[in-house]
Amino acid sequence: MVNRHGYRKCRSLVDGITLPRPFSVSALVAQLAEQRNRPIEIGTLPAGLTVNACGAWLQLADRDVIFVEAKTTPFHRDHIVLHEIGHMLCDHHSKSADLVADLGRFLPDLSPALVRRLLARTSYTTDEEQEAELVASLIRITAQAQAPGAATGTLGELESALGLWSR
Numbered sequence: 001m002v003n004r005h006g007y008r009k010c011r012s013l014v015d016g017i018t019l020p021r022p023f024s025v026s027a028l029v030a031q032l033a034e035q036r037n038r039p040i041e042i043g044t045l046p047a048g049l050t051v052n053a054c055g056a057w058l059q060l061a062d063r064d065v066i067f068v069e070a071k072t073t074p075f076h077r078d079h080i081v082l083h084e085i086g087h088m089l090c091d092h093h094s095k096s097a098d099l100v101a102d103l104g105r106f107l108p109d110l111s112p113a114l115v116r117r118l119l120a121r122t123s124y125t126t127d128e129e130q131e132a133e134l135v136a137s138l139i140r141i142t143a144q145a146q147a148p149g150a151a152t153g154t155l156g157e158l159e160s161a162l163g164l165w166s167r
């Protein structure tokens, strides 16, 4: 479980970005790309390839690519993108040094076998997964709270759900 320190870190990361209004995941992606001065592309995994809840974020020399499953709901797709943005904002690096070289050779014609091999090597620690998930939730909640006519209290509900202030 994310501890108080991890929560504060994720909060300040999300507080540090100005969320687009009206909020949409694609608007956020465009804004982050501009801020980072690196294009962010959303790619689709080849059909028939299933990944876990975590999509994949691939750092190429000149851009970032976020891969999502082809067959999923718009909500889930948005969530995967936000989760990968979480890894990006937290500066998590997958333990796959030769990923970039591989992809440079194979993009854009990624075969399912290659992607499976790459994803197997794109592994994060449990803490990193939880932080990415928390950032995704915080972005969503913050965007909702900023929407016109939004109900307040959602952030407090998340915090108490995490059990952060009850100890």
Ligand SMILES: [Zn+2]
Pocket (backbone or CB within 6 Å): 054, 055, 083, 087, 124, 128, 129, 132
């Ligand atoms: Zn992840």
